[in-house]
Amino acid sequence: MTLTTDADPAVDVVGVTKRYGPLVAVDDVSLRVAPGEVYGILGPNGAGKTTLLRMLFGLIRPDSGTIAVFGRSWSRDDVRTLDGVAGFIESPKFYPYLTGRQNLEGLRLLDGSGLPDRLEEVLDVVDLTGREDDKVGGYSYGMRQRLGVAASLLRSPRLLVLDEPANGLDPGGIRDMRALVKRLADGGLTVLLSSHHMDEVEEICDNVTIMNRGSVAFHGTIDDLRAMAPDPGHLLRTGDDRQAVAIGRARHPGVVVEPAPDGGLVATGSERDLSAYVADLVRAEVPLLAFTPTRTPLEALFFMLTDARPDDVRLRGKEAVR
Numbered sequence: 001m002t003l004t005t006d007a008d009p010a011v012d013v014v015g016v017t018k019r020y021g022p023l024v025a026v027d028d029v030s031l032r033v034a035p036g037e038v039y040g041i042l043g044p045n046g047a048g049k050t051t052l053l054r055m056l057f058g059l060i061r062p063d064s065g066t067i068a069v070f071g072r073s074w075s076r077d078d079v080r081t082l083d084g085v086a087g088f089i090e091s092p093k094f095y096p097y098l099t100g101r102q103n104l105e106g107l108r109l110l111d112g113s114g115l116p117d118r119l120e121e122v123l124d125v126v127d128l129t130g131r132e133d134d135k136v137g138g139y140s141y142g143m144r145q146r147l148g149v150a151a152s153l154l155r156s157p158r159l160l161v162l163d164e165p166a167n168g169l170d171p172g173g174i175r176d177m178r179a180l181v182k183r184l185a186d187g188g189l190t191v192l193l194s195s196h197h198m199d200e201v202e203e204i205c206d207n208v209t210i211m212n213r214g215s216v217a218f219h220g221t222i223d224d225l226r227a228m229a230p231d232p233g234h235l236l237r238t239g240d241d242r243q244a245v246a247i248g249r250a251r252h253p254g255v256v257v258e259p260a261p262d263g264g265l266v267a268t269g270s271e272r273d274l275s276a277y278v279a280d281l282v283r284a285e286v287p288l289l290a291f292t293p294t295r296t297p298l299e300a301l302f303f304m305l306t307d308a309r310p311d312d313v314r315l316r317g318k319e320a321v322r
C-alpha cells in the first residue's frame, strides 16, 4: 500500500500512450492536476479524452506511461488507486422506474453501508431537492446528469472526474452544470472534466490541456490561452460589400476583410481597428445591416489548435455507464 501526502498531485499522468491497432488514441500524454483545482481536458470528438479518463478509472490499461491519483497508481495499489475518486464516464446510468432517491439509496448500499448518509445533502448540492421522489424516467437529461454528480458525491470524494458533463444539455442545463461545478470547486473539491466546448471550460477551469488526435496541442492556464488567442472575427453584412472591402483595403491595414463562406464578409482585427473601420463605413454611407462576432477569440484558437470545425459538435448517443 502507498502512503499518500497532501503534497501529491491529485492526478499525475506521465507519458501515457494507448493504441487500438494502428490507431494511437492517446499519444504520450502527460498532465498534472493540483489538489483543489478545476482542470479541463478539451478536444474535438475522437481527441482521446474519454480514453484517457478510462485509463484513470482503470477500465483500460495504458500501453505505456503511468497514471497516479493522489500518489497511488494502478501498478502498485490496484483498486485502492480510486480511493477518494468518484465520477462518471460518458453519462451516468440509472433505473428509470425508480425514483432519484431510490437510485441513490441503492448505490449507497452497493458502495457499502459504511458511507455516511449524505443523501439529503447531495440532493441539495445538485439542486434536485423536491424532485428526489419522482421517477428518474421522468427526469430531463440535465437532471440525470446532476443525479450522476449526486451519486458521485455520496462517496465524499476528494477528486471528481466528469466526462463531458454538459454533453447533450440545452443552454439552461449547461448553465446549471457549470454553476454546480463552480459550487463544488468553491467547496474545495478537485475536479477533472473533459469537454469539447471552449466556453464550458473557459469560465470554470484553472488549467486546461487541449488534445487533438491523441496528442497534447496545448497545456496551460486559461490566461495563457487568452494571450495566444487571435483577434476576434466579426460577420459583417452590408448593402455594398464591394465598397466595404475597398474601404478596408485602402484605409485600414489592421483589418482583414474577407468574403464569409455563407455570404457577407468576415472582418478580423483588434477591437480598436474594427471600431475605426466600422465608423468609416458609416461615414462613407455604406449600409450596415449586421455586425456580429463569429466566435470568441478562445473558440477561434481552439479551432486553430485542433481539427475541430465550428459545425463539428455532434451530440453523442453513446451507451451510458455509471
Ligand SMILES: Nc1ncnc2c1ncn2[C@@H]1O[C@H](COP(=O)(O)OP(=O)(O)OP(=O)(O)O)[C@@H](O)[C@H]1O
Pocket: 020, 023, 024, 025, 043, 044, 045, 046, 047, 048, 049, 050, 051, 052, 196, 316
Ligand atoms: N475500444 C476502442 N476500440 C477502437 N478504437 C477506439 C476504442 N475506443 C476509442 N477508440 C478510438 O480512439 C480515438 C479516441 O476516442 P475517445 O473516445 O477517447 O475520444 P474523445 O476525445 O473522448 O471523443 P468523443 O468526444 O467523441 O468521445 C477515436 O478515434 C476512437 O474511435
